Amino acid sequence: MVTQHGEHGEPGQVHEEVEVKYDLAPDAEAPTLGALLGDLPGADERGYREGDPVEHELEAVYFDTRDLRLSAARTTLRRRTGGHDAGWHLKTPWREGARQERHLPLGRAVKTVPAPLRRLVADVTGDQTLVPVARITTHRTVRTLVDAAGTALVELADDRVRAQRLAGGSVGQDEQEWREVELELLDGDRELFDAVDAHLRAAGLVVAETGSKVARVLAGAPAPRTDDAPAAGADAPRPDAPRPADRVLTPAAPRRTDLGPGSRAGDVLVAHLAEQVQRVLDQDPLVRADAPDSVHAMRVATRRLRSALKTYGPLLATSTKPVRAELRRLAAELGEARDAEVLRDRLVRSVASLDADHHDHSADHADQHGAAPDGVPQRVREQLEGDYRTAHDRVLAELDSERHQSLLDALQDLVERPEFSARGRRKAAKVLPKRVAKTFGALADLVQQAQDTGPGPARDELLHEARKAAKQTRYAAEAVVVVFGKDAKRFAKAVTELQEVLGEHQDSVVTRQRLRDLAATAHPEVAFAYGRLFAQEEVHAAATEADVEEVWAAARAKRLHRWLR
Missing domain, CATH: 2.40.320.10 (Hypothetical Protein Pfu-838710-001)
Structure with missing residues (x-):
């Protein structure tokens, strides 16, 4: 329990x-x-x-x-x-x-x-x-x-x-x-x-x-339906019919297994959207109860929705920019809570694992200020816990808002009444691989720019943008695994490895920035620990940059890209 x-x-x-x-x-x-x-x-x-x-x-x-x-x-x-x-x-x-x-x-x-x-x-x-x-x-x-x-x-x-x-x-x-x-x-x-x-x-x-x-x-029992869905034998509603104010998102259907290269590209997209919408719904009560990893899981589903709409938006007849903007805003709220949670746990673990020699040094320093060194991890947790609580409260307010309900309404429209463009009505094999290849091209440009830039904030920012592009490419490939199977899985796995290395680098950049801010107001022995962690993060960031070269070479292997032609 x-x-x-x-x-x-x-x-x-x-x-x-x-x-x-x-x-x-x-x-x-x-x-x-x-x-x-x-x-x-x-x-x-x-x-x-x-x-x-x-x-x-x-x-x-x-x-x-x-x-x-x-x-x-x-x-x-x-x-x-x-x-x-x-x-x-x-x-x-x-x-x-x-x-x-x-x-x-x-x-x-x-x-x-x-x-x-x-x-x-x-x-x-x-x-x-x-x-x-x-x-x-x-x-x-x-x-x-x-x-x-x-x-x-x-x-x-x-x-x-x-x-x-x-x-x-x-x-x-x-x-x-x-x-x-x-x-x-x-x-x-x-x-x-x-x-x-x-x-x-x-x-x-x-x-x-x-x-x-x-x-x-x-x-x-009769199959569940939304209030504006017609009963058996009734006429279908007109597209311009007024929508009931109390309409809510109907849970997505089970994952489709009948999709293949000959299916309409738009149908593949809608099946993926329905799956991610269901994950958002599944996580809602868990986020409210502050269950472990629930904020992260909802954030991932929200990001996958936004990514799919960005990559495969041309398959739909109308622009998805308004929905993407709302998903981005929701992901940002979830991100504040998730980032605070990750930073808190990361720093508490790091402080607790400091080596014995430096621990003794910290103890001598702490004795001069009347504080026990064993309390440093607890002091770190207390300092960062408030940030997480504040961010989580904002997430709860967001989930209770009318704006969030409107977003769910918009997602329901996409899942239940999609309107496809000419491209969306074409066969999946003719359309989807090219969309994935386009995201990889954007990723390659960013990695090249980062490699051409010397160490420093500008390079850090380019690597951060490359991380986001890698995630976009990974999500694009995973969205079409149901059609392209092992080819898409292998490609997505290689890009995921790149994303994870770039993520480690970005976590180190963000952690160092936060350590500077925290040290300014921290208790002396905690500030001392933050300084040591800052030095460790610098070493870690340099190591992850070296790893980027290796995983990037693996992600560019020709055998992984044959299905994208």
Whole structure:
């Protein structure tokens, strides 16, 4: 369990959920963990055993909009009683197939979702009311895998389920019953979880088609649609029809796998845009809860959107400059928070790792000022933490703004109602490689200019611009991997290596600039540490410039560019 503290009353308890569900026949023998204990990694050292089974009676009511926008966004919101974690639970997509789960106590409200949870899903739901859409009762038998210290590592739950669809708070006519097994990671590691999963599959368990109980219940529901989309049989809206004020971004569809060299170039672009828009939506509640790396992930998705619109803008019939400008502004807000976070962590680590000889020197210096040297990393963190908090608060204000909602509206237009130019209607193989090649040409010009410029601020600035151009080229190639496969992947990997080396150089430039400012107002022993770090960063920057030559030569290899002709 990871406890974090969000702003604006967001729930602070955040749990990363990693689980797999399997279908099981009603009369099948219940699986156990005891038979596989000896085959698990670390079994001899950790003393694995199966805990005593525990039974629970659970009842959960799931909430969504009437057109199931949360379900479409792979998000679940429920109020559950019974078991050890009764309360309100919000589950949102996260990384590597895992989900993040947020908890709030049950409270008195039964049919009204708590305001903190409503705010976390506002970008998906808009001003649509959240209503009960399903009721699920579960008789659960839980078995846990524990180690010699008694720590519960994984949990295996045998669930007998009864479920009903609800329509606007009323019980539906249909009732479903099934049995399933759920394997969930607790305080173990992913290697152990994967080993148990593999054994269960080898024993005959089949992974369920749906990843959640409520998804199974709602599987037969009408497909979600925006308020301005026509109902079945209705006339399509005119392009100039007025747009409802409450329109929100419809979550993107799953990644398309039917695209190829013969597809329209514009369709490839829209599929990529839809994927990045979904990532922005997925990260929204995580950013609000200040989850690790969430600001970075949203920033990357925003940059990828802007990059794609810049590189492939000619495929669309209308200019994307207004949307790109708003994406740039959003990325800048996210960037302030991300840069403050990176600088804080970088300097704290660097100060903590200073060598012993210099540490003794710092201790002598600190003693003269009445401060202990062991407190230097903490002083650094305290000095920089305020910068991050201020920047993160600005990000939260941005996500709550009408301007941000307008940006989401504009992105929805691009994804749902794209208008292609003649170039966008041509085959992908004829159009897309040339767009990628153009970005690489701009990168090559900047690298050459930097190589022709002597050391100093001018060269640093050119290398910074080259880094941004490398990122543009990388994103352009990755956007079309779905069509060009390994060729695009290899090319993107080579450019990524260049981008990373240039990024290290730029981080060093920025860090040195910030160190100067920080030292001016820092406590004496902290200022001393900053001076030493400045010298280290100068050496690091010189080393990264030398690395640029090597990775640039690799990125220019002819074999990587054949697909761009």
